[in-house]
Amino acid sequence: MFVERPIGVIDSGVGGLTVVSELIRQLPKEEIIYIGDTARCPYGPRPEMEVRKFTWEMIDYLLLHEIKMLVIACNTATAVVLEEAKEKLSIPVIGVIHPGTIAALKATKSDHVGVIGTEGTINSGAYYRELTMINTDVKVESLACPQLVPLVERGMFSGSEAEAIIKQSLEPILKTSIDSLILGCTHYPLLAPVIQKIAGESVEIICSGDETAREVSALLYHANLLYTGERPDPSHIFYSTGSQDMFQQIARDWLSIKDIDVKRINLQGQRISKKKFYN
Numbered sequence: 001m002f003v004e005r006p007i008g009v010i011d012s013g014v015g016g017l018t019v020v021s022e023l024i025r026q027l028p029k030e031e032i033i034y035i036g037d038t039a040r041c042p043y044g045p046r047p048e049m050e051v052r053k054f055t056w057e058m059i060d061y062l063l064l065h066e067i068k069m070l071v072i073a074c075n076t077a078t079a080v081v082l083e084e085a086k087e088k089l090s091i092p093v094i095g096v097i098h099p100g101t102i103a104a105l106k107a108t109k110s111d112h113v114g115v116i117g118t119e120g121t122i123n124s125g126a127y128y129r130e131l132t133m134i135n136t137d138v139k140v141e142s143l144a145c146p147q148l149v150p151l152v153e154r155g156m157f158s159g160s161e162a163e164a165i166i167k168q169s170l171e172p173i174l175k176t177s178i179d180s181l182i183l184g185c186t187h188y189p190l191l192a193p194v195i196q197k198i199a200g201e202s203v204e205i206i207c208s209g210d211e212t213a214r215e216v217s218a219l220l221y222h223a224n225l226l227y228t229g230e231r232p233d234p235s236h237i238f239y240s241t242g243s244q245d246m247f248q249q250i251a252r253d254w255l256s257i258k259d260i261d262v263k264r265i266n267l268q269g270q271r272i273s274k275k276k277f278y279n
Contacts, residue, residue, distance in 0.1 A: 003225050006031040006237070007216065008067035010058040013041035013153050013242075014250045015187030016073030019096065021255055022213035023071075024236075027220075029227050031234045033065050037267065038242030042149040043076040044118020044185070051120060055081045057267040059089075065237075067091065068225050071216060073186050075100075075117050079124035092219045099215050100182050100208030101130040107180045107204045111138045114173045114203075117184030119144045127184055141176045145169040145185075152187040155250060158194055166191060167198050180204045190254065238262045 007023065009016055013036050020034055035058045037043075043051050055077040059070065069092045070085065072078045078095030085093045104113050115127040122144040131138050147165050156162045173181070181203050183189055189207040196205050220226040240247040240262050248262045 002068055003227055005066050005068040006033045007069045008062035009034045009071045009073050011036050011074045012043040013038045017251055017254045018186050018189040019073040019209045019212050022209040026213040027217055029231045033237045035239045038240050041153055044120040048080050051076055051080045075184050076120035079121055079126040092223055094215055096208040096212050097126050097130055099211035103211040104180050104182045104206045105135055110179045112178050113138055114141045114178035114181040115184045116143050116145045119146055121184050141173050141178055143173040149187045152190045157190050163194055166194050170198055180206055182206045239265045241267055
């Protein structure tokens with residue numbers, strides 16, 4: 001049955017696990033298949049054409065698993081491919097920019113919102129457009145923080161070196177009077193405790209994972225795709241295009257799952273067509 005099929009999640013690396021964590025918490029009966037393109041991470045500095053190519057390689061690979069929904073858990077890929085994927089695919093598709101925007105607008109009291117992300121996400125202006133489209137009075141401060149994703153991919157979530165890099169990266173945006181800060185990259189929530197420490201308690205840190213999982217739940221429900229049967233122990237599958245060991249360690253720590261089997265795959269140059277999933 002279609003309703004029993006897994007939810008597919010893609011990201012440029014391990015950052016999308018922050019979204020998976022919320023999906024598992026909020027939708028404990030659903031099965032998830034995840035691809036982290038760690039071999040080609042980060043996507044932020046890459047040309048748009050390259051981001052599109054890599055993202056579609058991940059999507060096409062997931063379609064082989066006959067997923068019932070696609071979550072693009074990468075802000076850069078969301079900015080580049082989301083609308084195209086919605087148009088081309090016959091299954092529901094969701095990104096992380098809109099949910100993060102909604103969470104920030106709920107949180108802000110001064111209508112002064114900050115956004116940090118990769119160069120690709122910030123240069124796309126996606127968060128600015130989304131925020132100002134919903135609230136024309138909101139003031140948006142945007143800042144690219146290219147040094148943060150490499151920290152996460154190396155497993156450096158804390159410590160003096162990580163703290164120094166994060167402090168230096170955030171300095172320009174923290175000189176403003178923002179009262180909420182969107183972590184506009186799914187890698188960044190892994191650094192959230194340090195970011196909160198540096199930003200101070202007056203700034204609310206916004207992670208899109210929680211709101212994204214809520215939106216996934218709502219979309220599945222309205223499409224009659226929410227699994228409600230008996231499945232006490234869902235089987236999740238994780239793929240990485242890079243180091244399995246680092247991915248596995250981060251996944252275990254972040255998802256609190258002891259037995260995580262990470263399979264390595266090579267996506268370069270692949271385009272796998274599953275016509276029944278295309279409009």
